[in-house]
Structure formats: structure tokens, C-alpha cells
Amino acid sequence: MPAEILPTHTPALLAAAVDRAAALLRAGEVVAVPTETVYGLAANAFDPEAVARIYALKGRPSHNPIIVHVASAAMARSCASRWPDLANVIGAAFWPGPLTLVVPKSDRVPDIVTAGGTTVGVRWPQHPFMQAVIKACGFPLAAPSANLANRLSPTNARHVLQQLGDVLPLIVDGGDCNVGIESTVVDVTGTAPVVLRPGMISEPEIQQVARGRCPSAQEREPAGSEAGVLRSPGQLVRHYSPRTPLVVWTWRDEEELLRQLDAAGIPPAKTCVLVHGRIPMSGQFPHVVLIPDDPEAFARALYAELHRCDETGASLIVVEALPEGPEWSGILDRLRRAAASD
Ligand code: TXA
Ligand code: MG
Numbered sequence: 001m002p003a004e005i006l007p008t009h010t011p012a013l014l015a016a017a018v019d020r021a022a023a024l025l026r027a028g029e030v031v032a033v034p035t036e037t038v039y040g041l042a043a044n045a046f047d048p049e050a051v052a053r054i055y056a057l058k059g060r061p062s063h064n065p066i067i068v069h070v071a072s073a074a075m076a077r078s079c080a081s082r083w084p085d086l087a088n089v090i091g092a093a094f095w096p097g098p099l100t101l102v103v104p105k106s107d108r109v110p111d112i113v114t115a116g117g118t119t120v121g122v123r124w125p126q127h128p129f130m131q132a133v134i135k136a137c138g139f140p141l142a143a144p145s146a147n148l149a150n151r152l153s154p155t156n157a158r159h160v161l162q163q164l165g166d167v168l169p170l171i172v173d174g175g176d177c178n179v180g181i182e183s184t185v186v187d188v189t190g191t192a193p194v195v196l197r198p199g200m201i202s203e204p205e206i207q208q209v210a211r212g213r214c215p216s217a218q219e220r221e222p223a224g225s226e227a228g229v230l231r232s233p234g235q236l237v238r239h240y241s242p243r244t245p246l247v248v249w250t251w252r253d254e255e256e257l258l259r260q261l262d263a264a265g266i267p268p269a270k271t272c273v274l275v276h277g278r279i280p281m282s283g284q285f286p287h288v289v290l291i292p293d294d295p296e297a298f299a300r301a302l303y304a305e306l307h308r309c310d311e312t313g314a315s316l317i318v319v320e321a322l323p324e325g326p327e328w329s330g331i332l333d334r335l336r337r338a339a340a341s342d
Contacts, residue, residue, distance in 0.1 A: 003032070003168040005157055008129050009175070017129065017172050022136040024170055030054055032146045032160045033133065034174025035069075035125045037098045037183050037199075038153035038303070039160050040143030041168075042069070042133075045079070048110040051142050055112070057167055059149045065115040067100050067123050067183070069141045071134035076122050079140060081106045086188040086210055093209040096126040098179045099201050102187040113142050123183055129174045145182060152242050152310075152338075155180055155303045180300035181330055182240075199330040200299055242306040244272070246317040246338045254280045257318070266316045272309040274302075275320040287312055295327040302331065306338070 006017040021031045025042065028050040033042045041058060043050035045068045055062060070076045076091065077083045080103040087101050105120035114120050122140075125131070134141055145153040146160045154160045157173035165171070184199030186206055193210050195203045247264075251257040257280060261271060272287040273280060276298065280288055289305050291298050309317045319335055322328045 001166075003161065003165045003171045005161065005171045005173055007173045008034075014129065014132065018132045018136050021133050021170060021172055025050075025133070025137050025141065028053075029169055030057055032154075032157075032164065032168055032171040033130060033141075033143065034127055034157070034172060034177065035130050035143075036127045036177060037125075037179045037181065038155055038177055039146040039157070040069070040130075040141075041146040041164070042141040042143040044137070045069075045113055045140040045142035046108060046110065048112045051110065051112045054142065054144060057164065058144060058147070060144060061149065062112075063115050064144075065117055065121060066113050066142045066144050067121040067185075068109065068113060069130060069134060069143055070122060070124050071131050072124070075134070075140055076101075076124060079106055079109050079120050079122050080104055084188050086193055090186060090188060090193060090206060090209055091124070094201050094206075095124040096131065097124075097201065098126070098183040098199055099123065100183045100185045100197075102185065102189060102196065104189060119187070119189055121185060127174060127178075129172060133172075150241060152240060152303055152306055153182060154307075155300075159304075159307055176300070176304070178300065179296075180302060180304075181334055184330065198333045200296065202326040202329060204326045240334045241338045241340075242310045242317060244310050244314055244317050246306075246319065246335070248319045248321050248335055248339055250321045251278060253278070254282055254284075258284070261316075261318070264316065270315040272312060272314045272317045273320070274305060274309075274317065276322075278320060287314060293323070295325075295331060298322075298328075299331050302334070 008014040008017050024031050030043045030053045033040050041054050043054050068079050082104045100121045100123040102119050102121050105114050109120050147153050148163050155177040157171050160171050184201040185197035187194040193206050268284045273285050274289045276291050276293040291301050
């Protein structure tokens with residue numbers, strides 16, 4: 001049976017969706033939920049059987065830990081055995097928001113959530129549905145992105161329906177994700193923050209907030225040293241991928257773009273071009289997508305455009321190389337992984 005889809009665009013609909021999702025989550029079910037970054041596949045983080053269902057539904061390798069979502073500072077602390085000073089400072093600056101803090105795990109968090117590791121990734125999301133449903137449940141929600149393993153993350157309810165609609169009881173439709181790429185993951189178990197996965201909160205912003213803070217002696221230990229657990233499996237090279245092969249190219253003019261395609265043996269008609277600056281205007285490219293030359297707008301649009309490129313049946317996605325700068329590093333990271341071959 002296809003998943004029930006509940007909209008949230010009026011207060012009454014939002015309240016009804018929160019009630020229905022919370023009832024399923026209390027019963028140990030897995031529900032697709034909107035967040036401001038990408039859609040998530042949520043279950044009670046304190047229920048190992050419910051979390052096991054997430055791994056099974058996604059086809060996720062058991063060595064890849066799952067982020068735990070909370071709706072208050074107190075709930076965040078309840079997931080940790082120790083709450084580092086760094087977590088306080090960085091959390092205060094960016095939560096609720098697209099930031100995950102890796103902290104020492106409390107015994108309350110089952111091993112399956114952390115893939116057997118001694119740390120847990122905690123995020124306090126900003127999306128109103130997430131805040132309301134976590135509060136209604138009273139427990140944190142373990143939630144990876146709501147895609148099949150190694151596929152592109154969903155940024156609207158339709159994307160989730162396409163990949164997982166047949167196996168989920170409920171997809172909550174919270175509209176298009178406002179951030180559009182996954183959260184910045186920062187390890188705060190050591191003396192200095194270590195960015196494990198770049199995102200729209202940039203490394204310099206995090207370092208700036210952390211600067212000037214003096215770590216206590218008990219925190220002087222290296223970050224991310226847990227043996228056997230991937231530092232951040234989002235670092236697996238091929239990840240966040242559309243099904244269509246993707247390349248990142250630069251070109252001076254359309255002729256040069258056509259020459260590069262010719263060398264690759266792909267006709268323009270079978271190519272999707274994502275551009276922010278040098279727009280092919282000759283009419284030889286049926287699929288040209290213009291993405292704004294602004295990191296926030298680019299991130300917001302990127303996955304939806306890649307999903308759409310997949311749907312055109314093109315043989316190749318060509319993305320115009322991005323501008324330099326730390327504000328682009330999260331987007332650059334996802335494009336690099338999408339471009340990596342298996
Ligand atoms: O924005 C997001 O983070 C979205 C939404 C749903 O919150 N979630 C998400 O989850 O992207 P997922 O499972 O697709 O990616 C989680 C990333 C992985 O790269 C994982 O390795 C890393 O977070 N991670 C989770 N727990 C960790 C831990 N204890 N130590 C290091 N990395 C961790
Ligand atoms: Mg993911």
C-alpha cells in the first residue's frame with residue numbers, strides 16, 4: 001500500500017500531521033519527516049528495534065551511524081555522557097539549525113544508532129514540524145536522510161514517495177526544504193571543532209564561534225578517534241548521487257562546452273546543463289537549468305534539479321564549476337561526491 005501523505009500548510013493540518021506521526025513513532029514505526037535540510041526517515045532513537053527498521057528500509061550499511069534529532073538543549077544533553085564546552089558554545093550559536101554536533105554518547109542511546117561507536121551525532125532542527133513532533137513524542141528521533149543508500153537525498157515529499165513510498169506508512173509533507181543540503185557535522189569531542197561533513201554553516205563560521213574558548217583539561221583528547229567506526233560515513237566517496245553520471249566543468253563559451261561534450265561522446269540533446277554564469281543560448285541544449293549564483297539559493301535548488309535531471313533520461317549532467325569560498329564548500333563537497341565514479 002502506498003504511504004499516506006499528510007500536508008502541513010495550515011495550523012490545523014500541521015497539528016493533525018504531528019498527532020498521526022507521533023502515534024506511529026510511539027508505536028515503533030518509521031515515518032518520513034521534513035526538516036530544513038533534507039527529508040528524514042525518523043524513528044524513536046531510544047528504541048533499537050525501531051532504529052533497526054530504518055537501516056533495513058534504506059539498505060543502509062550497519063557501520064554508518066545515524067543522527068539523533070532533539071527539540072531542546074536538555075534533550076540534547078540527555079543523549080550525551082558529557083556535554084563539552086565546545087558543544088555549548090557552537091550549539092548556542094547555530095541551534096536550532098542545519099548543524100550536527102558529535103559528542104560522547106550516553107548509555108540511553110542504543111548502540112545501533114551510533115553503529116557501535118562511543119559518540120553520537122545530535123541535531124536540533126529548525127523545521128516547525130520537527131520541533132512539534134519531537135516535543136509531542138517526548139523522545140529524540142533518529143533520522144538519516146529519507147533516500148535509499150547512496151542515492152540523492154530528498155528535498156520534497158514527492159522525492160521520498162518515489163524512492164520509499166511503497167514501504168512507509170506515512171510521509172509528512174512539509175514543503176520544499178529551505179536549506180537543501182545535509183547539515184554540517186562537527187566533532188566537538190576534542191580540543192578544537194573538526195568539521196566531518198561540510199554544510200551551509202561553514203567551517204570559518206564555526207571556528208570563529210569556537211575561538212577564544214579555552215578547553216578544560218578533561219577535554220584534551222583527540223577528536224574522532226573511535227576505532228572501527230567511520231569518522232563520518234558521509235565521507236564515503238560516492239554518495240549523494242543522482243543516477244545520471246555527473247561532471248563539473250568550466251568553459252569560456254558555448255563552443256568550448258560543445259567541444260568537451262563531443263570529446264566525451266555525448267550529444268547536447270542527451271545532456272542536462274546546470275549553470276550559474278555561462279548560459280548556453282544557442283538552443284542546442286534542451287535541458288539548461290539556471291541556478292542562482294548565490295550559495296544559499298544554489299543549495300536550496302540543487303537536489304531538486306538533480307532529481308529532475310534524472311527524470312529527463314539524460315546521459316550526462318554537466319554542472320558549471322562553482323565560485324571559490326568557504327560558503328560554497330558544502331555544495332562543492334556534494335558535487336564532488338556526486339561526480340565520483342563507483
Ligand atoms: O541534515 C541532515 O543531517 C539530515 C537530516 C535528516 O537531519 N540527516 C542526514 O543523515 O544527512 P545521514 O544519515 O544521511 O547522514 C548522517 C551523517 C553521516 O555522514 C554520518 O556518518 C554522520 O552524519 N554521523 C552520524 N553520527 C555520527 C557520529 N557519531 N560520528 C561521526 N559521524 C556521524
Ligand atoms: Mg544521507
